[in-house]
Amino acid sequence: MTIEASNLSFRYGDRPVLREVSFALTSGRFHALLGPNGAGKSTLFGLLTRLLALQQGELRLAGQSLKHQPAEAMRQIGVVFQQNALDLDLTVRQNLQYHAALHGLSRKEGRARGDRELERFNLLERANDAVRQLNGGHRRRVEIARALLHEPSLLLLDEPTVGLDVASRKALNEHVRTLCEEDGLTVLWATHLIEEVREEDRVLILHQGQLLADGNGQAICDAEGTRDLAETFHALTGAG
Amino acid sequence: MKAAHYWHCFVGIQTREWLRFWQQRTRFASALVRPLLWLVVFAAGFRAVLGISIIPPYDTYITYETYIAPGLCGMIILFNSMQGALSMVYDRELGSMRVLLMSPLPRPFLLVTKLLAMGVVSIGQVYVFLLLALLVDVEPPLWGYLAVLPALILTSLMLGALGLLIATWIKQLENFAGVMNFVIFPMFFMSSALYPLWRMNEASPWLYWICQFNPFTHAVEAIRFSLYLEWNPMAFGITAGVTAMLALLATAGFRPQRTRVLGSKPA
Numbered sequence: 430m431t432i433e434a435s436n437l438s439f440r441y442g443d444r445p446v447l448r449e450v451s452f453a454l455t456s457g458r459f460h461a462l463l464g465p466n467g468a469g470k471s472t473l474f475g476l477l478t479r480l481l482a483l484q485q486g487e488l489r490l491a492g493q494s495l496k497h498q499p500a501e502a503m504r505q506i507g508v509v510f511q512q513n514a515l516d517l518d519l520t521v522r523q524n525l526q527y528h529a530a531l532h533g534l535s536r537k538e539g540r541a542r543g544d545r546e547l548e549r550f551n552l553l554e555r556a557n558d559a560v561r562q563l564n565g566g567h568r569r570r571v572e573i574a575r576a577l578l579h580e581p582s583l584l585l586l587d588e589p590t591v592g593l594d595v596a597s598r599k600a601l602n603e604h605v606r607t608l609c610e611e612d613g614l615t616v617l618w619a620t621h622l623i624e625e626v627r628e629e630d631r632v633l634i635l636h637q638g639q640l641l642a643d644g645n646g647q648a649i650c651d652a653e654g655t656r657d658l659a660e661t662f663h664a665l666t667g668a669g
Numbered sequence: 670m671k672a673a674h675y676w677h678c679f680v681g682i683q684t685r686e687w688l689r690f691w692q693q694r695t696r697f698a699s700a701l702v703r704p705l706l707w708l709v710v711f712a713a714g715f716r717a718v719l720g721i722s723i724i725p726p727y728d729t730y731i732t733y734e735t736y737i738a739p740g741l742c743g744m745i746i747l748f749n750s751m752q753g754a755l756s757m758v759y760d761r762e763l764g765s766m767r768v769l770l771m772s773p774l775p776r777p778f779l780l781v782t783k784l785l786a787m788g789v790v791s792i793g794q795v796y797v798f799l800l801l802a803l804l805v806d807v808e809p810p811l812w813g814y815l816a817v818l819p820a821l822i823l824t825s826l827m828l829g830a831l832g833l834l835i836a837t838w839i840k841q842l843e844n845f846a847g848v849m850n851f852v853i854f855p856m857f858f859m860s861s862a863l864y865p866l867w868r869m870n871e872a873s874p875w876l877y878w879i880c881q882f883n884p885f886t887h888a889v890e891a892i893r894f895s896l897y898l899e900w901n902p903m904a905f906g907i908t909a910g911v912t913a914m915l916a917l918l919a920t921a922g923f924r925p926q927r928t929r930v931l932g933s934k935p936a
Contacts, residue, residue: 471931471932475925475926475931478770478771479770480767480770480925480926480930480931481925481926481931482924482926499773500773500774500775501773502773503771503772503773504773506771508767508771510764510767510932511932512763512764512767512932513764514763514764514765514767514768515764516685516688516689516764516765518689518692518693519685519688519689519692523685523688526681526684527681527682527684527685527765527768528768529681530677530678530680530681530682530684530685531678531681531682531768531769531771531772531774531779532674532678532772532773533671533673533674533675533677533678533773533774534677535673535677536677536680536681539677539681575768
């Protein structure tokens with residue numbers, strides 16, 4: 430399952446935030462959406478998750494327009510937002526069950542799937558703890574487990590490592606890469622941190638609302654004549 | 670999507686609201702202080718000033734406490750609904766709203782279910798308030814407690830939808846103080862919650878008509894009549910009609926980008 434964006438443009442009032450952005454994700458691959466703060470990453474996520482209404486351009490999921498098939502799209506997409514979206518006072522399991530119910534799963538099914546994900550994420554023993562008692566890295570893992578509960582084929586993560594220390598950031602990044610490899614998930618990982626991106630990744634560089642590069646990390650470096658992605662990112666955006 | 674999916678979703682949203690209520694029960698208990706102060710202190714002071722004649726649905730002279738109790742039930746729902754709606758799009762509930770809106774079920778269904786779930790918690794508070802009101806001799810008939818339930822559900826949905834509509838579309842009212850001054854107090858004072866409208870008509874005919882056009886007046890009357898096992902088709906009809914209209918407007922017109930659901934500063 431993959432997603433295609435064609436000629437996406439978006440503006441807040443007079444301020445353009447996305448300009449003619451087009452790309453198509455490759456099924457089962459890790460994609461890094463790299464851009465400095467304010468590049469338009471969250472707006473793009475807003476459009477992909479239907480929190481923002483399309484103004485111009487089109488989004489297609491497996492060839493079907495997202496606009497006309499919203500329910501099917503939401504079944505196929507799992508999302509981890511930049512800001513925490515967990516109920517801190519509820520337990521880990523209660524949070525997962527709420528999400529399962531929102532996807533129409535019965536209580537029993539929701540619990541079974543929630544426990545299965547938690548086990549896979551080594552968090553089962555924390556199932557009855559309030560989310561408030563978890564550290565930042567574990568909370569993020571719970572959010573990823575929740576996003577995968579309804580078995581989507583596409584996982585969108587909007588700067589999921591914000592607020593985490595270096596070790597947790599690295600661990601989370603590794604974790605999602607493993608999921609991508611093991612489950613064949615298509616992953617779109619937005620970040621402004623070059624160290625979260627590898628040269629073998631498919632990299633999309635967004636700057637001031639425009640997609641400046643799209644392709645294999647190594648190929649982008651070759652095309653730009655740079656030594657590594659950090660240099661490419663700096664050359665293209667002045668950041669990094 | 671099958672009916673079972675809708676049902677599981679409905680139950681899930683209700684369950685979460687009750688779990689949160691249980692986690693924050695002290696906050697909910699303190700929310701009862703306001704209507705109780707009105708009932709015990711304000712009503713005691715006003716009882717001496719205001720004479721109440723025999724008006725339907727009451728069949729005898731009643732105390733002022735008895736008169737304002739239904740209005741205070743409305744007030745509990747009014748405060749909760751406005752606070753709840755604001756928290757959905759600006760505040761505590763933002764995270765849960767993001768998760769809610771990622772559901773594959775239709776948005777109007779999700780939003781109405783969410784408003785109903787918040788309403789059910791308000792209604793729980795109304796019942797606790799009515800039990801405490803027994804202490805100041807507000808004693809509606811026993812079946813009245815059951816008969817009032819539909820009016821309470823309609824009122825909570827109506828006011829929740831109004832709150833969501835305001836929170837989505839009126840930027841100037843994104844904080845509770847603004848909503849209190851420009852929505853809650855005018856709606857409450859320009860209604861039949863604290864004084865019968867015939868007295869308002871004597872004092873000021875134009876204010877009387879404003880009260881008549883205020884849907885909260887009809888919600889309070891629907892609560893009052895059903896609590897005393899009387900049928901008031903006009904109050905009920907207007908409340909139901911306004912509820913349907915507001916629910917439609919609030920859910921069809923909901924735009925996450927006009928709120929903070931997406932994040933504080935999307936870029």
